[in-house]
Amino acid sequence: MTTNKNNDKMSREEAGRMGGKATSKNHDKEFYQEIGEKGGEATSKNHDKEFYQEIGEKGGKANNKRNND
Template sequence: MADKMSREEAGRKGGEETARTHDKEFYQEIGSKGGESRGDSDGKMSREEAGRKGGQN
């Protein structure tokens, strides 16, 4: 039976593969989408609001 890799090792390998196959613009697009998903118009959210949103499932 083959040895199973840890979650950490699998994540590292996946990240390395993604970095090898994608360019800077790929990561910039992901980053900008993350900022957009917050939903606030001015790009600012109080810590209290962020905590509430983070606690919602």
């Protein structure tokens, strides 16, 4: 564990990384599929068609740029 300048306390980034690693040791693929599905459902309730069009365009542009570089 690395520490930062704040009284040798762990940073939020470090704490998040450690928590994520611990979670991955305790859960399987199905767990991540389930929480991803829940997140997708929540997102669809909070956003409209234009939101998805916008992120689709961004993804397409990013892929196009990556493929042309």
